[in-house]
Amino acid sequence: MNGKIIKFVSYLLCISFVVSALKIPFIFKTTVNAEDSSSISEIKVSENDEYSAYLKNNSNYIETDENFSFGTSSLSIEKTESVKVENKIAKLWDGNTESAVWSVNVPNTAFYCMKLDFLAAKGAGMDYNFSILIDGKLLFSELDNITFKRIWQDSSEIRTNSAGNQISPSLKEVFDWQSEYVIDGIGFVGSPLKIVLTAGKHEITFLRNNEEPIYLSSLSLCSDVKVASYYDVLKEYEQNGYKSYSGEAIKIEGEKAYIKSSDSLIAKSDTSCASVKPSSPAYDVINYIGSSNWAVAGDYITWKVNVKQDGLYSLGFRFRQNYLLGNNVYRMLEIDGKVPFEEAKSIDFIYNDNWQYGIFSDNQNKPYLFHLTQGEHILKLTVTLGNSATVCSELQDCIYRMGNIYHNMVMVMGTTPDTNRNYDLFKQIKGIEDEFKTCYESLISMNKQLKSLTGNDSDSVSITMQNAASVIKRILDNPYRTQHYKNDFYSNYCGLGSALTEIQKVPLDIDQILLLNPDDNEKKMAGWKEQFIYSIKRFIASFTMDYNNISGTVSQGKNIDLWVSWGRDQVQVLNNAIQELFTPKSKIGVNVKIVDASLIQAILSGNAPDCYLRLARTSPVDLAMRGALYDLKNFDDFDEVLTRFAPGAEIPYNFKGGCYALPDTQSFNMMFYRKDIFEKYNLQVPKTWEEFINVSTFLFHKNLQVGVPYTKISDLGTTSAGIGALNLYPTLLLQNGLALYNDEHTATNLSDKAAIAIFEKWTDFYAKYGYSISYDFYNRFRSGEMPMGIAPYTQYNTIAVAATEISGLWGMVEIPGTKQEDGSINYMSAGGGSGSAILNVSKKKDLAWEFLKWWTSAEAQTRYAKDIEAVLGAAARVDTANVDALKQLSWDKDDLKSILNQWSSVVELPEIPGSYYTIRSIDQAFWAVVNSGENPTNTLIKWSKEADDEIMRKRHEYRLDKSDK
């Protein structure tokens, strides 16, 4: 027994000796590096230019109690005269004019709120976004992002399709005068923004951030509306002797809203629960409104209600808040344009998995009472961050600081620090310790605030905060071990970023709003028995319902079969668009079906549809060479239809002189860069590849990375994206004036000397300059680890929507180009995308063509793209191939310009029989060079021969060469 222990101990000693021997070099390294103290940097946090700081700096001023209104006579817009529209004098400010200037004059120095009287003019349907300058200066950052909403209404009643499912109506814009305060666009500031104006003349300049036209009638400088607290209001009720309402509850159906502030606020259907009224176990019934579209501060919905009896009412809601786990969601209630009392400014809706019923009441569960007179009233619920707004703004600040800390840390330690080295971070970067402390304290205090709001601190946001705080605490306690916590710190930083976007988005579903008799405490929900029976009915119904037949059988005289292999939500949106825009006009019914089967199998079995949307890039030619698709050039107006797309967008779908699909989506790369980091190092945004490499080398020295996209061909899906979308090699070829295939499309040009030189240049990115091959662009860009990268332009929305903490700190420009002999720069880029085709076996080709023409039109594409964003969120931007449609989506003005600029230099590559082998061969050659350091010339020639062989074989197989005929 003793012998065993001794043996064990001796083993242990041996191992520890080996381990310590391994460590020696690292110890040695430490002593060397300790001398290297010349590079002490300092952490800088840019000055706080937010509203809260502005208020603090100007706390000596009082708020005005007067109201000054300035009409069109004080408004100057270039080349515009006053006109009378909708009973008011106004000036039209259209998209061509950059600014609208109000000249105002106030008698007293004080805080003023701004209130704008405006009428939406017909435009692209986007909300207005302005920057407001006072005497040419931006007083605080919130004034850079001021939003005014367009307003919308249901365009029709709820309709029922032939399958028995209800379809919610689309929205139409309402052109009506609105009078709105200037408020913070993100919602961190709950009340209207106040500015200090000294006595005398001032200029208030509105700068537009998009091109939407608007009628402006007047600007008021006034005080904020005073709202009394509930107990004062209650006293008033008693003084006036109001009586409680005693009748039946008045029910307002959520889905039957009156005005909505966004065209995405469509009524929805949830048939999973018996409590939601109306309900049906078998069919889709439109029965609620809200969800993720009703989540951003400032969005509102109003309902009209007819009250039959004067009196005091309490307010009940049947709602669902299963979005913010463990947190509350807030809404502000206005009745007839007025907040009835202070407490109604932030009604809280608690979390639960299911639908719930609640009465708006105080801490003691006594319902708040509202006085309503007989007649029509308008109830308005506005999204607000309510009591969590202060936490949000503090969290934003904290995340900004942490990001700054992180990228300072990376500059000292690199992305993969040596754990055995003491980086002496607190001395290397001046002030970083204080920054850590500030973050730690603010995290702790935010967590406390949240706890006081929700009563618990186990929700996801609180937990993220606690984790982040504990990591920072550990760093503060053991500064010598910071490198161990780097990854932890980073993941918590990202976590807080998502937490912030999470608590800023506060969705809510409303099924019913009830005006109640104050004594009515009954829970208006289905009991478990009712729910059980309902579930069984649903189960039985599931055997007979065809959930894949989205449209129901269309019994129009003329109809076509349409197949798509998209998600349900997308198809639902497509179907709505068809039924509202296409079928009524063309009198052609469309049977929309979701299929997962391959088109080949469908043709084989004789069940093929007439039309198929969004075939992957390589499919049209693949199918066309087998005679499965119909040549669209047979239609007379084909050339006319082509003008909708970027020039050459149809090239990948050409085969033997025919064109077998219309471009549906098209995407290409843009370059993203972090403005803050570029500014810090005085870097210029690279315009050519030489400059790009220079910037990347500089960034490498700062331990930062750049992203050059490379997608490994891992399955059929990646191949079918098309060769241009996978990596930059085709783009580089194009920029050097080379084509991928020879003119006859019988072989690749890869064994060409110039192509090999470019191949070498391309592999050098990874083999020589060490760019990452696989990386998550979004996360690294967000953290600042990868301040420059090339990515599909659709990343724009993801970053804009999800990475709010860096909003304004990044830009998107054209990809680097190649300098030509004449000194100009060639920005050409290859693209990717999909096309929509008509099947050769179809007997209704003309009808299918009508449909395709409609689907690729700007009207349909815009409608689809907008609705998809409404349903899935703004990150789900559609990369439509229709140029006009893209312009109508919400872009920042400059970014749109860059996108269009880049788009005009997109050159599509042809797809030819056997082209999947070209992609493969390039990929294989790439890996041979990057992995094993093989000679690029030999490798590329070897693999290009494989590709050529396959192309020859296919040409032979389908008798494409003249000699074969």
Place this chain on the structure above:
Amino acid sequence: MHRFKRQRNAYSLIKADKKPAIVMLLPFAVLFCLFTVLPVASSVVLSFFHYDMISMPSFVGLDNYIRMIVADNVFTISLKNTLVFAVVTGPLGFFLSFLLAWMVNEFNGYMRAVLSFLFYSPSLAGNAYFIWSILFSGDSYGYINSILLNYGFIQEPIQWLNNAQYTMTICIIVQLWMSMGISFLANIAGLQNASPQLYEAGAIDGIRNRWQELWYITLPSMKSILLFSCVMQIQSSFSASAVMTTLTGVPSVEYSTHTIVTHLSDVGSVRYEMGYAAAISVFLFALMAVSRLIIGKIINFTGK
């Protein structure tokens, strides 16, 4: 009288008795023919044709087979890969799953149930091997890269799944991990079927240790189960493809993990060359049949 008649016509009676047997067999036989025999036969026929699923098949004789053996160098690579893969994972996987089953079988009832569930669960979960792609991710934040980087073993992330040096080894490891599936379960069942009386008798007859017990009693008494789990193992080794395609993609770097089945689906679903794909599948079928014969012979050795 009745009895007499039955005796006399014994032969014809047996013949008559077959009728209900055939009727009872019929549902299965029809389905089996329709969904197994017919496709196999049709793929043999199809292998002599050129067929792209849309146009009519045209007869090409032995062209597909000639191309397979002479002209298609990717097929040669895939054959080599399949053989390497099968030779390593087949016996090793079988051996490991038997060893594990033998060890787990030593536990008593409740513990054994829990353990066999735990070991079987990767197979239950379907594509559980997907997690290996996160472990071996080529990103510097991939688990293994991240650990190696953190401890200073490597300076740059290794492209585990994109480097022909590593891909096959990784796939073999994952396949071995996966082989704790059906053959493990079968082995446990087989071990429990071995009659305790045989062990007692063996003890009396002079079995001296557990190895002898295993070799002379346990293994021979579960021969049929061994054969079953062996066949399963062969089938899964030769037709392995999902693991490779999930981890290393299609095509893998330098076709380093391209197996016959991968090639088959590549030819069939990317190039729509159904005739050629059928020829490959016929070849694979023959390959499996031959190895099944060899293994049957080997298993007969147990206990001798």
